[in-house]
Amino acid sequence: MTDLAPDAGYGKKNEKLKAALIQHKPLTAKGLSERLFGLLFSGLVYPQIWEDPAVDMAAMQIRPEHHIVTIASGGCNMLAYLSARPERIDVVDLNRHHVALNRLKLAAFRHLPGHADTVRFLARPDTATNIQAYDLFVASKLDAATRDYWNTRGLTGRRRISVFGRNVYRTGLLGRFISAGHLLARLHGVDPSELVNARSMREQRQFFDERLAPLFDRPFIRWITSRKSSLFGLGIPPQQFDELASLSAEKSLAGVLRQRLEKLTCHFPIRDNYFAWQAFARRYPLPHEGSLPVYLQAQNHEAIRNNAERVHIHHASFTELLARKSAASVDRYVLLDAQDWMTDQQLNALWSEITRSAADDAVVIFRTAALASILEGRVSPILLDQWDYDAKQSAELGVQDRSAIYGGFHIYRKKA
Known part of the structure; x- marks a missing residue:
């Protein structure tokens, strides 16, 4: 109703x-x-x-x-x-x-x-x-x-x-933000969608440590994550940005975002985490790949x-x-x-x-x-x-x- x-x-x-x-x-x-x-x-x-x-x-x-x-x-x-x-x-x-x-x-x-x-x-x-x-x-x-x-x-x-x-999940403010994140990663030589090929949590951890984590040390990414407007696409309003930035001496969200991406990537089996599928593969898993919401x-x-x-x-x-x-x-x-x-x-x-x-x-x-x-x-x-x-x-x-x-x-x- x-x-x-x-x-x-x-x-x-x-x-x-x-x-x-x-x-x-x-x-x-x-x-x-x-x-x-x-x-x-x-x-x-x-x-x-x-x-x-x-x-x-x-x-x-x-x-x-x-x-x-x-x-x-x-x-x-x-x-x-x-x-x-x-x-x-x-x-x-x-x-x-x-x-x-x-x-x-x-x-x-x-x-x-x-x-x-x-x-x-x-x-x-x-x-x-x-x-x-x-x-x-x-x-x-x-x-x-x-x-x-x-x-x-x-x-x-x-x-x-x-x-x-x-693909409705590639639309909206967040969908476009994730697309921009994929583009930024690929410009630095990393394809985030490769994560869903991981066969174990050990491989998920390896992908994060070797491919994703180093991105947050890149000067441009550290600069862009210090700008409030660059993260509006994640649904982070100015008030939330200020709260999160207060956790960092640099007033940048690079460290916070790295920590949360690490949890998304490494703390749950990829088969059981449809949020990770949307973030990395830009879709939900098929029946043989994992579970739906x-x-x-x-x-x-x-x-x-x-x-x-x-x-x-x-x-x-x-x-x-x-x-x-x-x-x-x-x-x-x-x-x-x-x-x-x-x-x-x-x-x-x-x-x-x-x-x-x-x-x-x-x-x-x-x-x-x-x-x-x-x-x-x-x-x-x-x-x-x-x-x-x-x-x-x-x-x-x-x-x-x-x-x-x-x-x-x-x-x-x-x-x-």
């Missing part, structure tokens, strides 16, 4: 997103940086989510009576959670392109004939018949705004939906398809949606890394609504660019004192996050 806000027309600009991102005056260095990021972030950013839903589900322990509120992003998390058959999932996003993508992915599960068709549509590149499948099974089932969005033609004359006949695995297809109507998608902010919820009505909250971008005022408004709407055993999960939680010292003690921080499980599950992008994974539990 989709809930259309009055301003959800896809032809309109992301005014809500702009308001959330801009914190400084335009004719300042920070203000210009925020506006450039906002311009880039106003398009499609994440065709695939880069938070590991398996870690989320281990932290949340979803039960059938649960009501979940999550940020949309690429939609993989929402669909993964649905495999646990919760009573309701509210999905929010300020980015209208993410809203349209989530509505399309949900409709694909509901209306494509079977599991193989859904995998073909969402996971297999260069499949022209996906467009025919969309026209035949999905388009007429979408709400008018979402259908118009995917039928809109760009400068090339192609409809937006045509990306599903090529949770939501695309055959054993979860029926649960997702049969419970799709329990999902409600909103073009709204997290705080805005929670303000419309009854007290003690929400069991699980998934904030992704959105708090890294927020001012103290925004954080306190958010946690005020979380605390008011939280059920007795509520759980909040989120990620941070740096290692530590950002709430202490910024959110009112009156609010935080109503929550327990599960430091032990946060650390344990953070290590297991296969996407390897974030520094910290955090779990807060409502006090009895």
Whole structure:
């Protein structure tokens, strides 16, 4: 199910997103940086989510009576959670392109004939018949705004939906950033796609140590990773860049990026890490090569398809949606890394609504660019004192996050 806000027309600009991102005056260095990021972030950013839903589900322990509120992003998390058959999932996003993508992915599960068709549509590149499948099974089932969005033609004359006949995961801001990273590596004599040929974790480690790690010592790469705007394509806003750069004496992210790429490359078998496949091969693995995301695995297809109507998608902010919820009505909250971008005022408004709407055993999960939680010292003690921080499980599950992008994974539990 989709809930259309009055301003959800896809032809309109992301005014809500702009308001959330801009914190400084335009004719300042920070203000210009925020506006450039906002311009880039106003398009499609994440065709695939880069938070590991398996870690989320281990932290949340979803039960059938649960009501979940999550940020949309690429939609993989929402669909993964649905495999646990919760009573309701509210999905929010300020980015209208993410809203349209989530509505399309949900409709694909509901209306494509079977599991193989859904995998073909969402996971297999260069499949022209996906467009025919969309026209035949999905388009007429979408709400008018979402259908118009995917039928809109760009400068090339192609409809937006045509990306599903090529490779949707090479599109969006992050997709283009990864393409640029591949180009930069090849200009230095390294082909990142060769990693997926590794036959063991030992070979993965060897590839990283001998081919990838030395790239971060190259002067140009060290220079480019010291520029905020060069990393906007990774979805790192100015606020997150400053937090991460503070970890380095050089104020460069080269060391941080090297460390996180090392985790992505070396800490998990390539067969089991579809995030690494997207980063290095630019696609999902075939059945003989490795495993698909949770939501695309055959054993979860029926649960997702049969419970799709329990999902409600909103073009709204997290705080805005929670303000419309009854007290003690929400069991699980998934904030992704959105708090890294927020001012103290925004954080306190958010946690005020979380605390008011939280059920007795509520759980909040989120990620941070740096290692530590950002709430202490910024959110009112009156609010935080109503929550327990599960430091032990946060650390344990953070290590297991296969996407390897974030520094910290955090779990807060409502006090009895």
